[in-house]
Each structure stands twice: as structure tokens, then as C-alpha cells.
Amino acid sequence: MSDFSDVLSQTVGGPFPGASIPLPICPTQINTENAGAWQSMVHARFGTVSSLYVSLRAKHPPAAAHSLRVAFWTSAWATKHELKEDQQQLFETLALLHEIGKIGIPDRVLQKPERLLEHEQSMMDMHSQVGLEILRAAGASKELLLAIAGLGTSYESSSNLLSPDIAPLASRLVNVIDAYDSMTAKQVYRDAMTREMALAEIIRLGGTQFDPKLAKSFAELVLSNDRQLQARVAERWINRIEQHDFSRLFEMDRQPGNDRMGSTLVHSLNETFYRHMMDHVQNGVVFIDSEYRILDWNSAAERFTGRSVTSVLHQYWTPQIAGLCDTEGFQLQEVDCPFRALMTTGETKKQRLAIRTQGSKMFQVQVDVVPVISDRGHLCGGAMIIEDVSETAELERKILHLSERACQDQLTKLANRGELNRQLPEFVEYHQRTGEPASVIICDIDFFKKINDTYSHQAGDDALIAFANLLKESCRESDFVARYGGEEFVMLCGQCDLQEAKELAETIRKKLQRTPIPSLRNQCLTASFGVAIVQPEDSTETVLGRADRGLLIAKESGRDQVVALGDAEPSSQKIRLSSKRSWWGWLCSSNEKSIRTELFTNVPRAVTLEKLKGFVREFHAVVQHVDSNHVILDLDCKQTPIPKRSDERLGKFRMSIEVADIEMKVAGKSGNVKVCTLLDVEISSLRSRDRRSEAIRSQSNRLKTALQGYLVAHELDDVLKEEIVRTIKPESDSRYG
Missing domain, CATH: 3.30.70.270 (Reverse transcriptase/Diguanylate cyclase domain)
Known part of the structure; x- marks a missing residue:
């Protein structure tokens, strides 16, 4: 699955703040063993709200994991649609606490390893009402309580579809995402559905169970695989630049100690959750301060470069420390270093480079440098994200190779x-x-x-x-x-x-x-x-x-x-060959491989020429010359529809057609004449050195027959010649006369 669900379903998943790389966010593995890390993250994001989440985790870790996944998806949707900060806080809090009522459900029902009986399901359905009571007692705002009350209500039975309040919209969105995560998570009594199957079911139920517009919007979000959006959400959840005040959702003062994870880079690195992230991220991450000192060097960076964190920590940064070189393997100069470009010009861009390890192994990497800004807006360093793209580079090389072979x-x-x-x-x-x-x-x-x-x-x-x-x-x-x-x-x-x-x-x-x-x-x-x-x-x-x-x-x-x-x-x-047509002789030289014939049609010149245009199009003929009385065509038998043998070697031919108007007697009507068209046709091979006389003559005859059939023309024999009364003088003499 290559979308935002990767952030939530892999041992390493989610974008690092400010860059599209994976984070160690794994809600599917949330349990008592890693509860401390998750609690730190929720606490950093929600402050006092986290105490309710911790209570749910203590009661039923799977429900807490599910709530966190729903909260991430909700945050992604709200970020994409650019909700106001207070609205987004409401959406995220509702998603995180939408199962808080399960605290009041007996363990025998909550942890039953098989499908619930009818009376047990009724007891489970009470968790929404229990959650409402818990939040009311905790001093939740009317807006949050209204949103909680709308959970579990089907779309068609909702009474507030036209309400201008944001709370009903939040409820309908969380209903969609709650169902999606439940379908795609493995349950004790059934296997997980695929992403496509789950989305199809949600779309199918749009208009009855779910808000159809929200169902469609959420499906588009899941399928978009928007890595930039993922980065924004991860940054919002883990390394927020500013403090978001969630205390407005509860009628109590914010507790001390809920400040974000420090205001400086070094303090952030000491956070427990952040350390967990750095140890599991798939891409190399190197933190460097404004004095070019290396502050952190994660496990992936160790794996890529062969250099341990202890050997580089607090060292002065140079490209050689990481073995960075250009894609051809030449040593990267300091002036070309992406981190130096960030610190000197403020330029941030992805750059395709390579790493040469101490064992001389070289592989392609994508380097992205992200600025780290202090609370006062000063540039205090940067995070260098190193992604192994050797497989991508190999694929690009193969595509280039195929392109070269094709052209x-x-x-x-x-x-x-x-x-x-x-x-x-x-x-x-x-x-x-x-x-x-x-x-x-x-x-x-x-x-x-x-x-x-x-x-x-x-x-x-x-x-x-x-x-x-x-x-x-x-x-x-x-x-x-x-x-x-x-x-x-x-x-x-x-x-x-x-x-x-x-x-x-x-x-x-x-x-x-x-x-x-x-x-x-x-x-x-x-x-x-x-x-x-x-x-x-x-x-x-x-x-x-x-x-x-x-x-x-x-x-x-x-x-x-x-x-x-x-x-x-x-x-x-001009070539002096024996021909009465001056320089035309070398173009259509009469030899043993050329054929010549006279054809006539029973229609005037204008009609005949229209038919000839159709012949040119259908036979892909190239017009070399045309005037009022003469046409010169080049034809490649490979491009023509004439009959061909599978083993026949086809040639190229030149066809010269002289056109004249004639008057012919009308049979049975003495003294009556009709205007017809006379065509003097000569077909010869374009390659006079071609020795395949029989094959050339055979193909020439087939072209002549094709032309004759296309024009509905007849060969002019001695009998027909006697029917010609006169040849009408053309308006202008032929160039080849």
C-alpha cells in the first residue's frame, strides 16, 4: 500500500517534518511496550487532552491505536482542506477521543476474541453515550460535546445536515474514517479488507450510512498518495513550530508542563519520541547546526556511509564525511555541498548525488536539505535527508536504454x-x-x-x-x-x-x-x-x-x-539518356523494367483527377510534380495495399501520368461525341541498378492494375483508338511535352 496509510501501518512510516521521508509511526503496533513513546507524542500534540487518551490506552490499547490512526487521517483531511486552526483542533480532538467511552465497557465484552452476541453488541454500542458523559464531566466544550453526540449516527437519519456549525461536519467525517480504519485493520474474528475494498464499501454506503461528499473526498485523499501533505501532517503532530491551544475545548486552565518539545534543535533531539523516530527511520537523517557541527546521525546514515554516530558526532561537516560524490563518482567539492548552499544562499532543493562507502561501494542517493528555524525565525541549522534511490536510478537507466534501443x-x-x-x-x-x-x-x-x-x-x-x-x-x-x-x-x-x-x-x-x-x-x-x-x-x-x-x-x-x-x-x-522527354528521361527512363500503357476513362478530366487524388491518399504516394496536364508520383510498395507475398522484397517506383481531354464517339448515336480522359502512364523502378527484373515488372504491373481499377479506366487498344474523334488541345502545354 503506497499512500498515507503507510505512515500508519509500517514499522517505519510517515514523513519527517518538512520532508517527504518515513517516520517510525506504527499505530498497528501500539501496545504497553511502546506506550511511553506514543504517550509523549499525544501529550506534545494535545496537552491535557492526552490524559484522557492515556486512560483509554490503559483500558484497551487496540482502541487507543485505532483512535490514533483515525486522528492522523482526520488531521490529513483537515490539513488538505485548509481548515482554520480552531476547526482543525476540534476535528483532531474528536477523532482521538471518539472511542473514549470504551473505558466504561466491561473487559469481558471489550476483549472478547470472537464476534459479539446481540446483547453484547448492544452493550458495546453504549460506549458513545458513556464517552459523552466522560467528556461532559471533564469539562468539554459544547462544540466538542455536540460533535461527540453525532458519532455513530447514519447520514440519512441526521437531523443537522444543513447546520452551519462545524461540529456536525466533524462527526460525519470521523464516522467515515472510523469505518475505513475498522475495515482495514485485522480483527480477531476476520481478516483486514484491502484499501480498495474498504473504500468501495464506503462509497457504496454514501448517502445512507455516510455523507457521500465526505466519503468521496476521503477516498480521493487515501488514493492521492500526497507525500507533501504527509510531511505537513507529520510536522504538525511531532515537531510543531508554534503552540496550538487545545485547552479552549475544555473549560479548565492549561496544565503546566505542556509546552512543545523545546525551542531549540538540541532540546528536540533529547525527546524520547524523537529518539525513537531517529532510530527507526529508513532514510538517512543528519542534523547540522549553523556552525557546521554534526548534532545527530541516525542509524540509516550509519548504514549508508559505514560511519558510526560516535565517529562523526560534533565533527565539522564536510561532504567527505558522508562519502558524498556526484553521480559519476567524482568527489563532491564543498562549494557544491547542498548544506552549504542552504546556509549561504538559503536555497533548498533536492539533488541527485551518490555515496561512496569506505569499501568503495557506490550507490545513488537523493539528498534534500530542510532548514531548521528557531522560535525567533532565525536559521539555526538544517536536516539533511538522504534517500537511497539506487533502485530508481537503475530503473531510469533501463528506461534510457530502452529509449535508445527504440530510436x-x-x-x-x-x-x-x-x-x-x-x-x-x-x-x-x-x-x-x-x-x-x-x-x-x-x-x-x-x-x-x-x-x-x-x-x-x-x-x-x-x-x-x-x-x-x-x-x-x-x-x-x-x-x-x-x-x-x-x-x-x-x-x-x-x-x-x-x-x-x-x-x-x-x-x-x-x-x-x-x-x-x-x-x-x-x-x-x-x-x-x-x-x-x-x-x-x-x-x-x-x-x-x-x-x-x-x-x-x-x-x-x-x-x-x-x-x-x-x-x-x-x-x-541533366543526364543525357535516350529519351524524347529531355531531362525527364533520367526520371522515368524507359528500360526493360519499366512499363508504359495508355488508359482512358469515360468521365471528364475533373472527375478523373478527383479519383486520382483518392489513389494518392490510399496508396501513400508522394507527389513529386503536378501541373495541369502532368503528375509525377513516387510509391513505396510496402506502403500500398497491392497484394504481396510474405517473402517478397518490395521496391519503390515512380509513376508518370500525362493527362489529356479527348472526344470519343457515342456507340449507336451517329454524330454524337462525349468528352473522356486519356492517361499516358509510365511506371519504372526508382533504383535503376536494381537487378530483380521479374519482381520489379510484376510489382509495376500490380500498380498499373490498381490504378486502372481505382480510376475505372480501360486500356486503349486499336479498336478504341478508332473511336477517338480528336484530342482537345490543353489550356497550357505540358512541361514535359
């Missing part, structure tokens, strides 16, 4: 394709929004397959690692480098225009030429580079596609070179 290429230790897909959209959007120049570089090791075939796949891995290291060394710290797949890599260079990116790529290319690879018998590699600058209208696909086209030009031009593309490809970088 890192395991071979090259660069970012992987998935991380590139996450970074690229942000990269493009940021530089478009700020107007700062940014470039994308794609590079590919030349003839990589020959390396694997000639030297082995291990040598190929070594070549990839060497190239990746060169990319990392050559880039600025702000640049992003990722392995795109296979032997291809991508660099994102912010605040870098096209010329600067081209020069960077050229520098890397020349370095690679001069870098021998041992596993390649000291031969050197070469690589080709494509460079593109981010433009205002770019998407992630278009800027990456433009850089990829530059890479393809570089490879078609003989490899081992850099090609930078801006708005359009410069004429000096």
Missing part, C-alpha cells in the same frame, strides 16, 4: 529510421516557421553490394560503422544524423543553406576517399550525396524526395559526387 540503429549507433520520421516533420516545420535556412543531405555508399560479396558481410558492417562515425565527426553538434536504411544515411542540417550543405557533403566525400578500412584490406570507400534545401512550400516528403533525386543523379552520373537540387535541377546536372 537508435544498433549497428551504427546513429538514430534509426523511426527517429528520423519523428524528427524530420519538426525540423521542416520549425525552419519554415522561423525562415532560417535548413538543408537535407542523403548519402549512399557506392557499390556496397560488392563489398559484401568480396569481403564478407562483417566487412560490410565495418564499412557502415566507419562511414557513420565519419558523418558524426564531420557534422555540427546541432545536426541530426540517421541511418535511413541499408547503406543510406540522412543528415538534417539546421541554419545551413544549400551552398553550405553542399560544401559539407563535399568535405565528407573527400575525407571518405582518404579513410582506409582495415577489414577491406585498407581500401577506401566512396559515396554519393544528394542535397536539398527546405523551401516554404515543402512537406517532409517533397524535401526528402528532392534530396533523393539528387542522390540518384549522382549515382547515374558515375557515383562519388555531390548533387545539390534547389527549385529545379540545373542544366549541368
Whole structure:
């Protein structure tokens, strides 16, 4: 159970005053053996009220333990809802004394080790009335007596639900908490219920047995696990800064000797209950005064540091005494000491450090320094809270490792394709929004397959690692480098225009030429580079596609070179291949692996283009170019819904579609014509070096069939060609005509 109930149900539980660490508060183990410690705490908190509590403890220790747990929960609820001090005192006193009437119940009933009989239960139910008489005789105020009278009354039978008095509210709250603690505490005749089961039962009874709003509010408190709230409550109960006057709840003078546990740090340390706490707290606690003298050093601090309390008490504090170092194991300098920061600047913050013991064992700790303020408001020292977080640190290390594995290429230790897909959209959007120049570089090791075939796949891995290291060394710290797949890599260079990116790529290319690879018998590699600058209208696909086209030009031009593309490809970088389409020839070069066909649809161009938009969306096509008569699409078969074999290696394709309006004869109606759409479609592999001719042609045909089906188009044969009356001249000539 990880909530405030831990404070009340563990051998060490509850927050140390001013910090979220456990205290040795264990109401479930309250008995005559530790009654002195509990009596000291209640006496320090309630003064004269404690005498009634001590009487209950002497009569029935389990009832006293239960009352104390209810009082703690009540105090937590009141603190969270920021009740006024006099109201909170009423709530706490009512909770602590709500079972005081059991003093008048016979022992044979009170201590019966099994379920009570009906007449015995009736006798037990009288304890509320007996408690009322005891408190009235003790001089309790009318407000407290009214609150006591409301205990045990069901919500639906209450007659004061609309009363503006605070006492009825206190009664209804204690009824809820009393039931919760009874359910979650082990009884002689039944096992304890779980926290969730008990809260569910209380919520279920809201509106009948319990106030529904208070039931819900208390459940939220239990489940919130608010450690800061726990610290505030523990401080209020154990080391209060100011004296709270509970005597107003009783019509008598406050007895002497009820002052809080001293006004100085040293006096507090001498308190019996406080000593018990220090001996059982799980976290290390070190008290240091304003002269840097160590005043206390608890058992956990001894365990953490290997230094006994006798060896450090009254010594001058330095980080070396506790073996404090940074998380890397380097000695912590005095200027970095958290306690010195508190005393010199008043700064209080949690700090992740480590402790190196005398046996050279090192583990991670969380250090929190809490100021100790005197009654006059002066800083008189501090409490250093040391928490062992080695398990947390190990968990954080594992999470970091998993994060690295999720976004890192395991071979090259660069970012992987998935991380590139996450970074690229942000990269493009940021530089478009700020107007700062940014470039994308794609590079590919030349003839990589020959390396694997000639030297082995291990040598190929070594070549990839060497190239990746060169990319990392050559880039600025702000640049992003990722392995795109296979032997291809991508660099994102912010605040870098096209010329600067081209020069960077050229520098890397020349370095690679001069870098021998041992596993390649000291031969050197070469690589080709494509460079593109981010433009205002770019998407992630278009800027990456433009850089990829530059890479393809570089490879078609003989490899081992850099090609930078801006708005359009410069004429000096056009490839002279046999094609009637000028520079379009290298984009859609007709070879034995490309297919070409003519399709027509029975609908006008506007309808056909709308269908084509749907094809682009469904097939995740990247639009490389579009004008009134021509569309160029890039498709990755992995992203398309075409049929695929499980063992098939899928390729990437470019689809060129020329669009024209035609008039065709209407069958059976002489002289009538209709406007249709003619599409000249060419599909080719994006990788001209790909040797899988049959697989490429098969995938190309499947893409063609998919396009034909999506557009409801027909292949244009000789018979249909005779039905064409004329081709309607386009409004503007195609760029590729």
C-alpha cells in the first residue's frame, strides 16, 4: 500500500517534518511496550487532552491505536482542506477521543476474541453515550460535546445536515474514517479488507450510512498518495513550530508542563519520541547546526556511509564525511555541498548525488536539505535527508536504454529510421516557421553490394560503422544524423543553406576517399550525396524526395559526387539518356523494367483527377510534380495495399501520368461525341541498378492494375483508338511535352 496509510501501518512510516521521508509511526503496533513513546507524542500534540487518551490506552490499547490512526487521517483531511486552526483542533480532538467511552465497557465484552452476541453488541454500542458523559464531566466544550453526540449516527437519519456549525461536519467525517480504519485493520474474528475494498464499501454506503461528499473526498485523499501533505501532517503532530491551544475545548486552565518539545534543535533531539523516530527511520537523517557541527546521525546514515554516530558526532561537516560524490563518482567539492548552499544562499532543493562507502561501494542517493528555524525565525541549522534511490536510478537507466534501443540503429549507433520520421516533420516545420535556412543531405555508399560479396558481410558492417562515425565527426553538434536504411544515411542540417550543405557533403566525400578500412584490406570507400534545401512550400516528403533525386543523379552520373537540387535541377546536372522527354528521361527512363500503357476513362478530366487524388491518399504516394496536364508520383510498395507475398522484397517506383481531354464517339448515336480522359502512364523502378527484373515488372504491373481499377479506366487498344474523334488541345502545354 503506497499512500498515507503507510505512515500508519509500517514499522517505519510517515514523513519527517518538512520532508517527504518515513517516520517510525506504527499505530498497528501500539501496545504497553511502546506506550511511553506514543504517550509523549499525544501529550506534545494535545496537552491535557492526552490524559484522557492515556486512560483509554490503559483500558484497551487496540482502541487507543485505532483512535490514533483515525486522528492522523482526520488531521490529513483537515490539513488538505485548509481548515482554520480552531476547526482543525476540534476535528483532531474528536477523532482521538471518539472511542473514549470504551473505558466504561466491561473487559469481558471489550476483549472478547470472537464476534459479539446481540446483547453484547448492544452493550458495546453504549460506549458513545458513556464517552459523552466522560467528556461532559471533564469539562468539554459544547462544540466538542455536540460533535461527540453525532458519532455513530447514519447520514440519512441526521437531523443537522444543513447546520452551519462545524461540529456536525466533524462527526460525519470521523464516522467515515472510523469505518475505513475498522475495515482495514485485522480483527480477531476476520481478516483486514484491502484499501480498495474498504473504500468501495464506503462509497457504496454514501448517502445512507455516510455523507457521500465526505466519503468521496476521503477516498480521493487515501488514493492521492500526497507525500507533501504527509510531511505537513507529520510536522504538525511531532515537531510543531508554534503552540496550538487545545485547552479552549475544555473549560479548565492549561496544565503546566505542556509546552512543545523545546525551542531549540538540541532540546528536540533529547525527546524520547524523537529518539525513537531517529532510530527507526529508513532514510538517512543528519542534523547540522549553523556552525557546521554534526548534532545527530541516525542509524540509516550509519548504514549508508559505514560511519558510526560516535565517529562523526560534533565533527565539522564536510561532504567527505558522508562519502558524498556526484553521480559519476567524482568527489563532491564543498562549494557544491547542498548544506552549504542552504546556509549561504538559503536555497533548498533536492539533488541527485551518490555515496561512496569506505569499501568503495557506490550507490545513488537523493539528498534534500530542510532548514531548521528557531522560535525567533532565525536559521539555526538544517536536516539533511538522504534517500537511497539506487533502485530508481537503475530503473531510469533501463528506461534510457530502452529509449535508445527504440530510436537508435544498433549497428551504427546513429538514430534509426523511426527517429528520423519523428524528427524530420519538426525540423521542416520549425525552419519554415522561423525562415532560417535548413538543408537535407542523403548519402549512399557506392557499390556496397560488392563489398559484401568480396569481403564478407562483417566487412560490410565495418564499412557502415566507419562511414557513420565519419558523418558524426564531420557534422555540427546541432545536426541530426540517421541511418535511413541499408547503406543510406540522412543528415538534417539546421541554419545551413544549400551552398553550405553542399560544401559539407563535399568535405565528407573527400575525407571518405582518404579513410582506409582495415577489414577491406585498407581500401577506401566512396559515396554519393544528394542535397536539398527546405523551401516554404515543402512537406517532409517533397524535401526528402528532392534530396533523393539528387542522390540518384549522382549515382547515374558515375557515383562519388555531390548533387545539390534547389527549385529545379540545373542544366549541368541533366543526364543525357535516350529519351524524347529531355531531362525527364533520367526520371522515368524507359528500360526493360519499366512499363508504359495508355488508359482512358469515360468521365471528364475533373472527375478523373478527383479519383486520382483518392489513389494518392490510399496508396501513400508522394507527389513529386503536378501541373495541369502532368503528375509525377513516387510509391513505396510496402506502403500500398497491392497484394504481396510474405517473402517478397518490395521496391519503390515512380509513376508518370500525362493527362489529356479527348472526344470519343457515342456507340449507336451517329454524330454524337462525349468528352473522356486519356492517361499516358509510365511506371519504372526508382533504383535503376536494381537487378530483380521479374519482381520489379510484376510489382509495376500490380500498380498499373490498381490504378486502372481505382480510376475505372480501360486500356486503349486499336479498336478504341478508332473511336477517338480528336484530342482537345490543353489550356497550357505540358512541361514535359
